[in-house]
Amino acid sequence: MTAFLGLLRRDLLVAWRTAPFLLTSALTQPALVILVFGNILPRLGLVADEFRTVMVPGLMAITILMSGVQGVLMPLAADLSGTREVEERLLAPLSARMVAFERIVAGAIQSGIAGLVALPVMMLLVHQVSGVDVKPDWALLLPLVVVSGIVSAAFGLNLGTRVQPRFSGLLFAVVLGPMMLFGCAYYPWASLDALGSVRFVFLVNPLVFMSEAMRLAVTPEVAHMDPLGILAGLAVFAGLLCWAGARSFESRTIL
Amino acid sequence: MSTLVVEDLRKTYPAAGKAAAVEAVRGLSFEVRRGEFFGLLGPNGAGKSTTIGCITTLVRPTGGRIAVDGIDVVARAAEAKRRLAVVPQNRNLDRDLSIRELLLFHGLYFGLPRAAREERALRLLRELQLQDKADSKPAALSGGMQQRAMIARALMHDPALLLLDEPTTGLDPQARRALWDLLKEQHARGLTIVLTTHYMDEADRLCERLAIVDHGRILTEGTPQALRRSLPGGRVLDLWARGGAPLGERLGALAGVQGVEPVTDDEAAHPGVERLRLFVETQDGLLDRVLHEVRAAGAELDHVSLAQPSLEDVYIHLTGKELRE
Numbered sequence: 001m002t003a004f005l006g007l008l009r010r011d012l013l014v015a016w017r018t019a020p021f022l023l024t025s026a027l028t029q030p031a032l033v034i035l036v037f038g039n040i041l042p043r044l045g046l047v048a049d050e051f052r053t054v055m056v057p058g059l060m061a062i063t064i065l066m067s068g069v070q071g072v073l074m075p076l077a078a079d080l081s082g083t084r085e086v087e088e089r090l091l092a093p094l095s096a097r098m099v100a101f102e103r104i105v106a107g108a109i110q111s112g113i114a115g116l117v118a119l120p121v122m123m124l125l126v127h128q129v130s131g132v133d134v135k136p137d138w139a140l141l142l143p144l145v146v147v148s149g150i151v152s153a154a155f156g157l158n159l160g161t162r163v164q165p166r167f168s169g170l171l172f173a174v175v176l177g178p179m180m181l182f183g184c185a186y187y188p189w190a191s192l193d194a195l196g197s198v199r200f201v202f203l204v205n206p207l208v209f210m211s212e213a214m215r216l217a218v219t220p221e222v223a224h225m226d227p228l229g230i231l232a233g234l235a236v237f238a239g240l241l242c243w244a245g246a247r248s249f250e251s252r253t254i255l
Numbered sequence: 256m257s258t259l260v261v262e263d264l265r266k267t268y269p270a271a272g273k274a275a276a277v278e279a280v281r282g283l284s285f286e287v288r289r290g291e292f293f294g295l296l297g298p299n300g301a302g303k304s305t306t307i308g309c310i311t312t313l314v315r316p317t318g319g320r321i322a323v324d325g326i327d328v329v330a331r332a333a334e335a336k337r338r339l340a341v342v343p344q345n346r347n348l349d350r351d352l353s354i355r356e357l358l359l360f361h362g363l364y365f366g367l368p369r370a371a372r373e374e375r376a377l378r379l380l381r382e383l384q385l386q387d388k389a390d391s392k393p394a395a396l397s398g399g400m401q402q403r404a405m406i407a408r409a410l411m412h413d414p415a416l417l418l419l420d421e422p423t424t425g426l427d428p429q430a431r432r433a434l435w436d437l438l439k440e441q442h443a444r445g446l447t448i449v450l451t452t453h454y455m456d457e458a459d460r461l462c463e464r465l466a467i468v469d470h471g472r473i474l475t476e477g478t479p480q481a482l483r484r485s486l487p488g489g490r491v492l493d494l495w496a497r498g499g500a501p502l503g504e505r506l507g508a509l510a511g512v513q514g515v516e517p518v519t520d521d522e523a524a525h526p527g528v529e530r531l532r533l534f535v536e537t538q539d540g541l542l543d544r545v546l547h548e549v550r551a552a553g554a555e556l557d558h559v560s561l562a563q564p565s566l567e568d569v570y571i572h573l574t575g576k577e578l579r580e
């Protein structure tokens with residue numbers, strides 16, 4: 001346990017030192033989206049006004065997803081590089097699974113913080129550009145952010161250990177991009193009724209549950225998925241992705 | 256009790272894609288006593304790093320058993336890891352931390368209390384002459400300094416066993432000597448050390464006992480002196496000849512010559528030259544008789560040298576090839 005906490009402390013220290021960089025990369029996208037979709041497009045009459053409140057929780061979910069994935073992918077790249085810095089972790093007195101799990105926790109903390117910083121920034125922006133006020137239920141939000149962060153970081157661990165480095169450039173185009181478009185970030189799950197049973201295909205995407213979770217806590221007045229469904233979805237993805245990620249981390253690092 | 260027991264260790268790297276499976280270690284056994292300086296000497300690809308990897312739990316053995324201080328490294332990995340430390344072949348210092356920080360964090364991973372961590376980091380920085388670079392990142396250090404930083408890191412948690420995998424490869428001669436002195440000093444203080452190398456002189460100078468490995472097996476094991484004594488004769492005569500009939504058998508039949516071995520390596524660099532290593536007893540007239548035989552075969556002598564056998568000769572005797580990088 002001391003080894004686990006020690007590694008966590010090291011990772012958070014290193015992340016803290018690059019915090020300006022991490023936060024800039026996490027906040028730029030949502031801020032710009034709010035500017036365009038919250039102000040410019042509604043003024044042009046191209047987007048319905050309700051979209052402003054729909055997109056805030058969605059953007060928050062995307063911020064968490066991207067920070068979580070990045071927060072694991074980047075250090076993992078150094079870990080698995082030619083010099084194998086991961087050896088220092090693997091030599092610490094804890095199991096390889098716990099080393100993998102520590103990566104997930106560190107990534108989850110980073111992504112949770114990014115999400116929680118993004119939300120007030122977005123609330124302020126939305127208020128500024130469109131006069132809309134969002135009133136989140138913070139008590140409900142916090143645990144949902146934590147679970148969403150774990151799902152995101154565990155997803156990042158799977159990407160980092162299963163995708164060969166030479167294909168990592170494709171990750172955004174082929175994996176993360178589609179996930180964001182089909183992740184109920186820009187439209188509530190409820191609105192997918194229009195698609196009939198095809199909508200259930202969307203559920204393979206963990207971002208759907210993250211977006212709905214944020215919707216539940218940030219804009220409860222907007223139609224959202226049943227809270228139990230959200231929790232079940234997040235729990236299943238968290239469990240599955242942690243398990244698969246730790247396994248694949250172990251098989252990549254212990255030869 | 257032995258600090259390290261390796262019993263019938265086997266490791267086969269599974270086939271991956273087009274690459275076939277590799278039997279890197281094929282039944283290796285040795286023991287290292289407490290306080291001993293033990294060496295694994297062998298060429299590139301012999302399986303040294305794989306063996307170190309198995310001992311340090313970074314490589315999963317295919318078969319056999321390894322115990323550090325009586326603790327099985329597979330079944331009780333975390334406990335075994337507390338007792339061992341390794342300086343790997345590649346430089347794997349945490350590039351995001353300064354040297355001081357990475358020592359302190361290493362101590363933290365191993366549960367050292369804060370005061371003990373700081374005291375020990377300070378002492379190791381001083382002993383390994385790293386104070387000037389304590390607040391630099393590893394990338395700002397020379398190769399020799401990074402090597403010392405890895406040793407400092409390894410010593411942070413006060414291991415019972417220190418493993419070093421080819422620690423001086425790529426170092427300049429001065430840094431190499433400094434590292435040797437450092438290791439001797441640590442050994443003198445009672446640390447048990449296992450070192451791998453493909454440098455004969457390094458093994459000879461540092462190791463109290465060593466095993467020569469090739470193709471994943473131990474060819475022989477003993478003190479450097481005993482290994483040298485195991486050669487027939489007592490002296491080695493190196494001989495290069497050009498042209499003429501093959502010399503091996505002729506020379507082998509001479510009185511005072513206990514054995515002849517062709518040195519087959521590196522033929523491309525010396526075309527048309529027959530290179531032989533003779534294990535000889537020093538006797539009056541031996542060189543004369545050899546020279547006479549060479550002439551009689553119609554060959555021309557290119558080079559001849561008489562020497563005390565080195566570990567390299569032991570290696571050549573055992574494998575029929577030179578040990579080189």
Ligand SMILES: Nc1ncnc2c1ncn2[C@@H]1O[C@H](COP(=O)(O)OP(=O)(O)O)[C@@H](O)[C@H]1O
Pocket residue numbers: 255268277278279297298299300301302303304305306
């Ligand atoms: N990760 C690996 N996967 C496949 N083969 C490997 C791997 N590591 C080493 N080998 C092979 O195992 C053999 C022994 O390698 P190694 O233990 O590194 O030897 P040494 O350290 O003595 O040079 C070599 O043939 C090498 O190519």
Ligand SMILES: [Mg+2]
Pocket residue numbers: 300303304305344420421
């Ligand atoms: Mg090696």
